Amino acid sequence: MDGFVLSRPDHSVVTRGVRRSFGSSDAATHALSAGTTKLIVGALPFDPAAATALYEPAEATIASRPWQPRDPQTLPTTRVDREIPSSSEHLRRVEKLIGRLRSGEIDKVVAARTVELRTQTPISPTALAARMTALNPVANTFAVDLSAAGAEFEGHSLVGATPEVLVSRRGRVVTCRPLAGTTKRSADSEQDREAGESLLRSTKNLAEHAFVTAWIREVLQPMCSDLSVPATPELTNTHEVWHLASPIRGTLRNDTTALDLAMALHPTPALCGTPTDAALKVIRETEEPRRFYGGAVGWCDDAGDGDWVVAIRCAEISADGLSAWASAGGGIVAESDPQDELDETSTKLRTLLTALGAETLD
Numbered sequence: 001m002d003g004f005v006l007s008r009p010d011h012s013v014v015t016r017g018v019r020r021s022f023g024s025s026d027a028a029t030h031a032l033s034a035g036t037t038k039l040i041v042g043a044l045p046f047d048p049a050a051a052t053a054l055y056e057p058a059e060a061t062i063a064s065r066p067w068q069p070r071d072p073q074t075l076p077t078t079r080v081d082r083e084i085p086s087s088s089e090h091l092r093r094v095e096k097l098i099g100r101l102r103s104g105e106i107d108k109v110v111a112a113r114t115v116e117l118r119t120q121t122p123i124s125p126t127a128l129a130a131r132m133t134a135l136n137p138v139a140n141t142f143a144v145d146l147s148a149a150g151a152e153f154e155g156h157s158l159v160g161a162t163p164e165v166l167v168s169r170r171g172r173v174v175t176c177r178p179l180a181g182t183t184k185r186s187a188d189s190e191q192d193r194e195a196g197e198s199l200l201r202s203t204k205n206l207a208e209h210a211f212v213t214a215w216i217r218e219v220l221q222p223m224c225s226d227l228s229v230p231a232t233p234e235l236t237n238t239h240e241v242w243h244l245a246s247p248i249r250g251t252l253r254n255d256t257t258a259l260d261l262a263m264a265l266h267p268t269p270a271l272c273g274t275p276t277d278a279a280l281k282v283i284r285e286t287e288e289p290r291r292f293y294g295g296a297v298g299w300c301d302d303a304g305d306g307d308w309v310v311a312i313r314c315a316e317i318s319a320d321g322l323s324a325w326a327s328a329g330g331g332i333v334a335e336s337d338p339q340d341e342l343d344e345t346s347t348k349l350r351t352l353l354t355a356l357g358a359e360t361l362d
């Protein structure tokens with residue numbers, strides 16, 4: 001795809017063409033601080049050691065409203081071809097992780113899995129992003145070309161509709177809205193309300209969430225003259241699930257850019273774990289590389305303002321558009337149940353599978 005889309009309910013950045021690409025965040029940060037670029041857009045990978053897909057676009061349209069795609073395009077029928085790993089292997093991995101959590105080696109770790117999808121006619125990344133915007137109007141929809149990350153990503157794109165904001169900066173005001181803690185929604189409105197209320201009381205989910213807010217506080221506190229982190233999370237939802245969410249707000253002491261803030265905060269324990277380095281090591285040993293799933297997608301301008309959303313509820317699309325890899329994960333703590341964790345990833349995968357017209361796994 002040629003370009004970048006990040007559509008939020010009250011803001012959108014849509015770009016075309018590439019003036020320069022950056023395979024590392026240092027190069028992008030340098031271009032912004034040297035004043036040689038006005039805008040950087042793109043994606044950060046899950047693993048901070050991997051290459052980035054960041055660009056200075058040739059043209060950009062920035063608006064205080066969601067993206068309004070011009071031509072409605074059709075999407076082909078897509079089917080799930082393979083699970084990576086299989087459901088039974090994911091269960092085994094989670095069981096082993098619970099053992100490591102109970103031994104005290106780590107406090108929390110996020111376990112993820114992927115489904116490979118195939119189709120006979122190419123998936124257009126912008127058509128998929130348009131459909132996801134229509135299906136998830138309060139989510140943050142994105143479509144990003146990943147080519148700048150190197151030969152294995154040439155022509156690949158990342159498309160999704162995420163409910164989670166890693167960080168947003170406007171002037172000295174910094175905001176985050178981490179999510180962690182999940183339960184499935186119900187078609188019955190009374191049961192649905194009860195599911196949300198019991199999530200708010202779930203000690204296991206509250207613990208999962210508290211690791212994330214503690215990390216964000218630890219990173220932002222030294223950078224902020226004031227920082228407000230709610231003592232308890234609130235409820236939020238997508239079509240498929242309820243989540244625990246914490247709206248965090250601070251005032252920056254200096255002019256740290258949105259891109260630098262994103263790099264300092266990423267990967268939060270909502271996608272990685274606690275302690276961060278130990279959890280990252282466990283994920284590298286246990287899983288296939290996450291590539292850009294679990295990373296961040298966003299923009300940063302030459303004033304340092306920007307938005308970075310967490311790359312979840314998304315899929316990587318191949319260069320020929322005939323394959324897609326959708327991933328989902330969940331936070332594991334010592335009290336987790338492997339089957340519940342597998343089911344949670346199946347429910348989270350619904351966002352992508354439904355948009356692609358594929359059969360869901362739950």
Ligand SMILES: C=C(O[C@H]1C=CC=C(C(=O)O)[C@@H]1O)C(=O)O
Nearest residue numbers: 179181182270312328329330331
């Ligand atoms: C890792 C994912 O979700 C994160 C965001 C919300 C709730 C989460 C959880 O309850 O585990 C995860 O931290 C994903 O959707 O793939």
